[in-house]
Amino acid sequence: MEHTAVLPRRAALARDPMADQVATATHSDSPPDEHTPTLPSSVLLRGRKTVQIEHNGSLYQLRATKYGKLILTK
Template sequence: MQTLSIDRPVLRLQRVPAGRPRGAADEQPTPLASSAAPSFDSMALLRGSKVVEIAHNGSVYRLQATKLGKLILTK
């Protein structure tokens, strides 16, 4: 089984010192990467196969392409 490594955007929250009003500009998350979700072509994920397995948090999921061109993700 091959695994696919996907880089995810990371957000960091800054702590606001006690006594500062809530809603201060410092509380907004600071994006460290592009805010747009990464996009992948299904053909790149499937690599010519009809089914691939995806490991996520200790579980294995199956991504399957149907004859009608739809995708099914099952656990």
């Protein structure tokens, strides 16, 4: 059975055309403590090689390599 989790939208996501894809994620049945939504990297990267992510006042860079790996740096 699949469940749909609705994640809170931040003001920045609400202005983004991809916000609906980020705001709703689907995951399969799992124990209650493991309800972690899955987002495809394409939703975060939106066709770019690099995006910046603000988290707890710090800025991080998420980068896709030419080998298909993801690297997150501060």
